Amino acid sequence: MGSSTGAEGLAPHAAVLPIPTLGHITPFLHLSRALASRGFVITFINTEGNHRDLKDIVSQEESFGSGGSIRFETVPGVQTSEADFTAPETRPMFFEALMAMQGPVESLLVRSMARDDDLVPPVSCFISDMLFPWSTEVPRRIGIPEVKFWVASASCVLLYSSYPQMLEKGDIPVQDFSMDKSIEYVRGLSPLPVWSLPRVFAFRDDPSFTRRYERLKNIPQNSWFLANTFEELEGGALEAVRDYIPRIIPIGPAFLSSPSMKNASLWKEDNECLAWLNEQEEGSVLYIAFGSIATLSLEQAKEIAAGLEELQRPFLWGIRPKSVPGMEPEFLEPFKERVRSFGRVITWAPQREVLQHASIGGFFTHCGWNSVLESMAAGVPMICHPCVAEQNLNCKLVVEDWKIGLRYSNVGSGKLVVRDEFQKVVKKLMEDDNGIAQYMRSNAKKLSEEARKAVCVGGSSYQNLENFILSLK
Known part of the structure; x- marks a missing residue:
């Protein structure tokens, strides 16, 4: 034929x-x-x-x-x-x-x-x-x-x-x-x-x-x-x-x-989170999501949860079904209640809209390529937590080549990121006392402009x- x-x-x-x-x-x-x-x-x-x-x-x-x-x-x-x-x-x-x-x-x-x-x-x-x-x-x-x-x-x-x-x-x-x-x-x-x-x-x-x-x-x-x-x-x-x-x-x-x-989505998007973001200060919210395949250990999820609770900084965390094997409602529901005054936990976010929202100041991500491009296009710097496939390489590009993100000291080792280091890196990204965050945002904004020009x-x-x-x- x-x-x-x-x-x-x-x-x-x-x-x-x-x-x-x-x-x-x-x-x-x-x-x-x-x-x-x-x-x-x-x-x-x-x-x-x-x-x-x-x-x-x-x-x-x-x-x-x-x-x-x-x-x-x-x-x-x-x-x-x-x-x-x-x-x-x-x-x-x-x-x-x-x-x-x-x-x-x-x-x-x-x-x-x-x-x-x-x-x-x-x-x-x-x-x-x-x-x-x-x-x-x-x-x-x-x-x-x-x-x-x-x-x-x-x-x-x-x-x-x-x-x-x-x-x-x-x-x-x-x-x-x-x-x-x-x-x-x-x-x-x-x-x-x-x-x-x-x-x-x-x-x-x-x-x-x-x-x-x-x-x-x-x-x-x-x-x-x-x-x-x-x-x-x-x-x-x-x-x-x-x-x-x-x-x-x-x-x-x-x-x-x-x-x-x-947005292509296999799970129901929580669009109500956008109204919650409207109530937050500009650049104040840390968005957390690990894509459609990557999983976190229960121990790692609990360290992140404890770090967020102690920081008491605004956050939006998407935890899709089965993404944390063994996470029981007896842990998650009380956590959601304790952080409700400053944080929100949802199942699945309309990610592109979330990243483009003025209240988002950083993205804690698994470094899937779609997420990297979406965060870059929105001008949002990242905290990299690679999980599978080529995500370690993506983390390296984000942090070392493009300088639009941060990583943990033990990235790629498979070891637990404890709450103290989690908090340290979040503060470095979200608080601009030393100008690092502003530098990364500036780089992300430049790449965002380049990306948009490329498809026009x-x-x-x-x-x-x-x-x-x-x-x-």
């Missing part, structure tokens, strides 16, 4: 497939909206369970009609809100679930290619998450162009691509993440402290790492590779990545390309996306 892209009278039609977790679904939705606004028809493929949880945004996007349109199709698969895939024992289950999606997705694409519909043209390209093991073979068999969308940083691509060099020099597998050592030879990256490396670098034969590295290594030289970053933020890393992936195209931050889109007409990401669309057509 051939591609219909560019055929007279037919709109380009992209089938879009994210990994079925919220951190991947969200940027894929924003990319879909950006393409739809430029005349594309989008078929957004999601798992049945996640599709049900995303009913609000599905309803909004199905009625969106500027230029193109977004349609939703479902396949069997995992429901992110009902599972925890961060634990080592559950990761094989997640991988098996991704593999099981191959057949249903391929069948859906074949049906779309055979469609005889005046309103919906045949699928003309497949935009997929790079983490699917089969996302290259399927479009090749069908005969349509493939496009990868990388939802993390360019620095992360570069780090994984440098794996053979680091292995040859004996710097990985890492034996001790607390050692005082930096890796200084990766072109495009400033010196990398050992603590900033992903935990999978401790295991030479870790299956999840091996799979990710092999997929990056085997990306065809002529494949499009969209990235959720922008030139002004990661220019050096992007230049170096092009040695491995020549057609990497930064088009982010994706969410700034579609600011009117609702004439900006680097805007033009990159335009050029990609022209090439695709």
Whole structure:
């Protein structure tokens, strides 16, 4: 079968497939909206369970009609809100679930290619998450162009691509993440402290790492590779990545390309917290959230809670279901009552709106890439508490390269952050006695302006996306 892209009278039609977790679904939705606004028809493929949880945004996007349109199709698969895939024992289950999606997705694409519909043209390209093991073979068999969308940083691509060099020099597998050592030879990256490396670098034969590295290594030289970053933020890393992936195209931050889109959420958002924020002083509130997958130990959550209670500074803390295994209502409800005069604990926040609120002075974050970009775009400095995946690297970029955040002394060690150090870092961020907080806010504001310029007409990401669309057509 051939591609219909560019055929007279037919709109380009992209089938879009994210990994079925919220951190991947969200940027894929924003990319879909950006393409739809430029005349594309989008078929957004999601798992049945996640599709049900995303009913609000599905309803909004199905009625969106500027230029193109977004349609939703479902396949069997995992429901992110009902599972925890961060634990080592559950990761094989997640991988098996991704593999099981191959057949249903391929069948859906074949049906779309055979469609005889005046309103919906045949699928003309497949935009997929790079983490699917089969996302290259399927479009090749069908005969349509493939496009990868990388939802993390360019620095992360570069780090994984440098794996053979680091292995040859004996710097990985890492034996001790607390050692005082930096890796200084990766072109495009400033010196990398050992603590900033992903935990999978401790295991030479870790299956999840091996799979990710092999997929990056085997990306065809002529494949499009969209990235959720922008030139002004990661220019050096992007230049170096092009040695491995020549057609990497930064088009982010994706969410700034579609600011009117609702937050993608698998849990009900607590919008009442915005009214509470209206009552707080400007820059006084510490916002705390750890994304859709990362978990905290009960012991760590209790240290944070005790630190907040003793500080008595305004805070907004989102604790999603199952994010603190073993946290019993007998602990949480009395804590909420004791801090109600200055703090608020909710299940899930409308994060972009919260970060843009004038009362927010800092963000205590797990350093997921979406959260980093959203905080940066809002001009809000961060306290970094990385948990999984490449979040240690993101923490390093935030603190050492961009200087828009702080970290703890034992970051990356896996050790408990005790309440005393928690309080010390919070005070350093939220109290401006030494000018550090103001310096970080100034840096964050500059990056916020750069990010917004990048996605506006004439900006680097805007033009990159335009050029990609022209090439695709």
